[in-house]
Amino acid sequence: MWFCTDLLSFGWLWGQSGAVLGSGFSCDGSIGKSLSRRIHFILLFSRQGKLRLQKWYTTLPDKEKKKIIREIVQIILSRNQKTSSFVDWKDLKLVYKRYASLYFCCAIEDQDNELLTLEVVHRYVELLDRYFGNVCELDIIFNFEKAYFILDEFIIGGEVQETSKRSAVKAIEDSDMLQETVEEYMNKPAF
């Protein structure tokens, strides 16, 4: 169930291509500030095909969405582990990555950069990990609204807005604080 307990699971990408890519893309949060362009939607689903989170940056009717989700989940689940993380789908490209039992999938435009999108996905996982502490699928099921808040803090309207892990998590924690105090205040009379 655990996923992303070690960053090395992602390190293969940089490790193997290090000669070409150089050190420019280090995963240090303070360096990365602005990443990819438009993402159309993000889906999280389990290996059994159960949807865990969906976020759309384009507006579509519900029926259409459902159809798309079904289609995409099927496409990605049927792919071999060893194949690349990119699939052409209609006029979009799907970039996905599997962390433990959970698939993270982004749909991007044709001209967008796949590598950056992978990085976005990974950064999101890092954020979740940092917020929940050793995040697992159950965290996302039980605190799905938190997962959404984190995503909103990270990506806005399909654009990455905050790449610093520290400040993104801080923003969430700050607003949680706000929530907590309000909740305490709310709950007091009840007890």
Place this chain on the structure above:
Amino acid sequence: QDNIAVKANAVCKLTYLQMLGYDISWAAFNIIEVMSASKFTFKRIGYLAASQCFHEGTDVIMLTTNQIRKDLSSPNQYDTGVALTGLSCFVTPDLARDLANDIMTLMSHTKPYIRKKAVLIMYKVFLKYPESLRPAFPRLKEKLEDPDPGVQSAAVNVICELARRNPKNYLSLAPLFFKLMTSSTNNWVLIKIIKLFGALTPLEPRLGKKLIEPLTNLIHRFLISLSSGMPNHSASIQLCVQKLRILIEDSDQNLKYLGLLAMSKILKTHPKSVQSHKDLILQCLDDKDESIRLRALDLLYGMVSKKNLMEIVKKLMIHVDKAEGTTYRDELLTKIIDICSQSNYQYITNFEWYISILVELTRLEGTRHGHLIAAQMLDVAIRVKAIRKFAVSQMAMLLDNAHLIASNTQRNGICEVLYAAAWICGEFSEHLEEANQTLEAMLRPKVTTLPGHIQAVYVQNMVKLYASILQQKEQSGEKEAAQEITQLMIERLPQFVQSADLEVQERASCILQLIKYIQKLQIKEVPVAEEVIALFAGELNPVAPKAQKKVPVPEGLDLDAWINEPPSDSESEDEKPKTIFHDEEQRHSRHRQPEIDEEELARRREARKQEQANNPFYIKSSPSPQKRYQDTPGVEHIPVVQIDLSVPLKVPGMPMSDQYVKLEEERRHKQKLEKDKKKKKQKKEKRGKHHRHNSLHTESEEDIAPAHHVDIITEEMPENALPSDEDDKDPNDPYKALDIDLDKPLADSEKLPVQRHRNVETLKSPDSEAPLVEKKSKKPKKKEKKHKEKERDKGKKKEKEKKVIEEEEEKKVILQDLHYVRNCCYGPYLLLCSSVTYDIQGNLQNDSQVTVSVIFENKSTSFLKSMELNVLDSLNTKMLRPEGSSVHDGIPVPFQLPPGISNEAQFVFTLQSIVMAQKLKGTLSFIVKNDEGSTHEKLDFKLHFSCASYLITTPCYSDAFAKLLESGDLHMSSIKVDGISISFQHLLAKICFHHHFSVVERVDSCASMYSRSIQGHHVCLLVKKGENSVSIDGKCNDSTLLSNLLDEMKETLSKC
């Protein structure tokens, strides 16, 4: 459900259900309630739910406008943040318009957290409401130099995104970005900037040179992501390609994919350097990952040349045979066709080879692309004259073996090719050697299992075949045989007459009768072949899709003028069809019965020929000699008769394309030899056919003379075509709206609309209404107080707005777009205080429509629903109602109004003349629902369509303005208003705002102004200010419109 906490929890759960795929749109209103909760905890959940399930079609979204505005201006940065985040998901054009100004203000918020979000949201707003781009752009530019790196990168993001679509408008930012690029240490920003430069360099070549130096420093690191932004630097390109090769050879699938992708980007600019890696790419075709294979295919598309086309296609064919998944195989098939047909068959040197490839492709099982193959067959056969004979023989074979293709209904994708085959055989039946056999093949009973449209083509082309056979037989005097073939037709055609498909049935029965008639004639021993063949006389000429556009309209020809005056009603009815008939005669003649005697036909044909000779638009059927296709050099090689019966599973009689490859090689070899020969014996000229090629082509070794020289483009263009090639942009491109010149100073009309729905005009002061309320209403005093307070608030707002106006004037920015007129609500129903304001705007797309946006505000404490707006139409102005409803029906307002909420609805009016102002009476009926129950109420109002509301603010440049005045076909009129005390600037602002004008030029106390009506009248004004008076001289196409406009202006001005 009073407890908001319970509600919020429920909404939260609903959100989860929504994710699982359940429809929760019914809860939209509850979501809004939770959104407007004051506690952040709930607000957050509300916005989350909204962002998940709202979309542009959600009608309640309009209700959120004020809530969002409130949250945006909240002192708590997280409130603002959550509102911005939510907004990014469900922003609609209306929301964008209403909130653009607020978001723009947030762009200079003190907290970077908000600034960053606001900047990113702006991009969304631009997309939905392009008008906001220009006013917001200066501030966006400012943000590029924001102290906070997050904000900075957000701004870079947005500008890059904008520039990617329309780079030329952003060239002026290049120096700024250059500075950023050299100074920034942030890799992600760098990537963005370099991508931006990639878009800019094609427009400004000097930039490329400047970029080389810093780029080469970075190139190693950015290799993959940057290959799109590469400058033209051949050494670095070489380096890249080398590196990419390493990537592609890598075992890691992701790297392989990216390598191929980058390669394809380089290919666009430097095809040569990539072509050397062909082996590698072909190897990738064998990869087990489909994505990689597809990328490799993309690459192949760009790599083909005349030399290697055959080889590549041959390899692809092998893959087609091997491929297992149908999708991949279909992809291969389309790629093969794409590769071959790209840029007008540029790379095809031997069309026989291509036809045989197409025929081979028909053997594919279960492909969806039968129609594609069919289209290619038709295209090639029609456009390449030299190939027709060969194509016909191939098609005849296909028809013969139709049972193989059509045997399985599941493969019906491929049976589309029969459509092409039948047509080609019919149309070019003169090339057919064994027409009898083909005809019989087409008459087989099995044919009736084919889809209807194919059968229809079969039937039609059978007759063509029949006609040519008949002619053949008659010429050789075999009357018996001719009658036999007629008999065969009569025997077999009934099977089509019984078809369930209408088209087939109709054609078949028509033709059956025709043939029966022919049979009668034949029995009388009358020669009929000539007449029958005349049915299909005339040749089909290929015409380029743009041909018509390229023909210049000759002088003196008015295409809009009537050719014949439209017949008046009194004329006899049968006149009209006759004229139409005459025009289309030739087209119809093909389907016509042979009863028309030959003389008549011949006479008409003669007449048409003459007509054509005089008609500049008609493409002459004899192309100029140098454009003609060359004769086939390799006719003797065509192995038409080489029937390879021994190969099982293959359609017998089909020549394998491989043979062509060999042949082609031979041919090239021969050519080369001859070239060499020619070099040796230069005196010897033009002996064989091949020499003709050589004389036509340059001597370079690279160049391979094609078997058929095809100059399709010039051939298919009319002779006097214009060379200009304007590629029209897709008008539906959403980004086109953002193609705005940002360097121009802000025009008056482009100021963002500041929220000001109320009381812009002081027609009636609110005070005069307040007593009315007191008089008529029997509400408790408390409410009145409240109401008064509201009014006072409004007064304050008015003051504020005035201030805004003054400020704007200082910036020479004048509001015009919104022209809100306070409507007087009178009658006994004022206690509801349902305030209605409206605004009339011309419809740019339609010259006889205006859109009236009405804002309804519910000031009462009751719930208003079932609102219906009805207007008493006048002769000139009519409300556009849905089809089928009578003029007395009202139009329902598409929303309900809870207390204290305002919303906007739009109504379209059509009008004929716009030169006069109009007043329309109307009623608004609605149901008031409160605790006591519900009552039906009415509210009368008057809609005032002033002439100014038909004007559309149109910027005009002074030179164009001068030309307009010079043209002299404008009527003139003038007015003078005394007692004006306000400043000239203020005055101009007033005219611009109320009357939709724009200032063209201003010198001291004199200004010229311009506007245009929706029906295209130009209105020019010259405004002069004296001591205490203002004189306005106007010029306009229409004198009535002008005088009305000036009267209106007088009224406005006399108030100040």
